[in-house]
Amino acid sequence: xxxxxxxHMAAVSxxxxxxxxxxRVGLWPDGFRLDAYAAVFQDNRILVGYRNTLMYVVxxxxxSLLFTTxxxxxxxxxxxxFGKAFMLMIVFTMLFSGGLIPTYLTVRSYHLxxxxxxxxxxxxxxxxxxxIMRTFFQGLPRExxxxxxxxxxSDLGILLRIVLPLSKPVIMTISLFYAVQIWGNFFYxxxxxxxxxxxxxxxxxxxxxxxxQTSDMTTSSAVGDKKVVLESLKYAVILVGTxxxxxxxxxxxxxxxxxxxxxxVKG
Numbered sequence: 092x093x094x095x096x097x098x099h100m101a102a103v104s105x106x107x108x109x110x111x112x113x114x115r116v117g118l119w120p121d122g123f124r125l126d127a128y129a130a131v132f133q134d135n136r137i138l139v140g141y142r143n144t145l146m147y148v149v150x151x152x153x154x155s156l157l158f159t160t161x162x163x164x165x166x167x168x169x170x171x172x173f174g175k176a177f178m179l180m181i182v183f184t185m186l187f188s189g190g191l192i193p194t195y196l197t198v199r200s201y202h203l204x205x206x207x208x209x210x211x212x213x214x215x216x217x218x219x220x221x222x223i224m225r226t227f228f229q230g231l232p233r234e235x236x237x238x239x240x241x242x243x244x245s246d247l248g249i250l251l252r253i254v255l256p257l258s259k260p261v262i263m264t265i266s267l268f269y270a271v272q273i274w275g276n277f278f279y280x281x282x283x284x285x286x287x288x289x290x291x292x293x294x295x296x297x298x299x300x301x302x303x304q305t306s307d308m309t310t311s312s313a314v315g316d317k318k319v320v321l322e323s324l325k326y327a328v329i330l331v332g333t334x335x336x337x338x339x340x341x342x343x344x345x346x347x348x349x350x351x352x353x354x355x356v357k358g
Contacts, residue, residue, distance in 0.1 A: 267339065
């Protein structure tokens with residue numbers, strides 16, 4: 092059931108224009124054609140969107156993971172002054188927000204509009220992911236940290252040499268969550284960005300999908316002397332924009348299992 096929409100979109104995207112217009116495509120393609128994908132990769136806007144999205148994902152995931160790790164480790168210390176007060180303020184942000192207009196005014200006041208930082212800084216740290224990582228750090232044995240202090244390590248040394256090597260499952264999991272969140276983020280681009288050369292791939296996908304809802308099965312793009320049906324083009328763009336982030340999951344799945352099993356066996 093989960094794979095059916097993707098299989099259907101893949102079948103439509105590689106079917107002939109006549110089959111798509113006549114609605115004869117189900118789970119199997121009817122008349123193998125790659126005109127839709129040729130149109131996608133020949134469109135410079137798609138390539139620019141891919142470049143921008145990859146830049147936002149790499150930069151945003153790196154900075155988000157960095158600040159989330161530092162904040163979670165600090166909050167996991169039992170001797171942190173006003174630690175409970177900080178946690179209450181973080182939980183408060185999960186329940187209440189300033190709203191769209193104050194957020195826009197804040198971004199504008201820092202001169203972040205029409206910059207790459209408008210896609211990165213407003214959602215830099217997620218309170219939920221911060222709490223998850225803090226809870227994971229609190230579950231690590233205190234004896235390991237005490238042994239590090241005996242060896243003369245500072246708090247930063249304990250984090251880099253002891254805590255982070257043991258926290259690979261949660262780090263990989265939170266990194267994936269941030270990457271997926273940034274990859275699919277088009278709302279910030281609609282609100283904070285006006286320059287077309289800074290639009291992420293998702294904005295282009297949104298425009299094509301909305302155009303497909305208003306233009307019923309009409310031809311929309313040409314590749315050489317061939318016309319491409321808008322429905323095929325729309326599905327091809329969706330698959331091209333979705334598959335890269337989906338291919339990351341098999342490489343990180345084992346870390347989900349380790350994170351779920353860690354602490355389940357007591358000795």
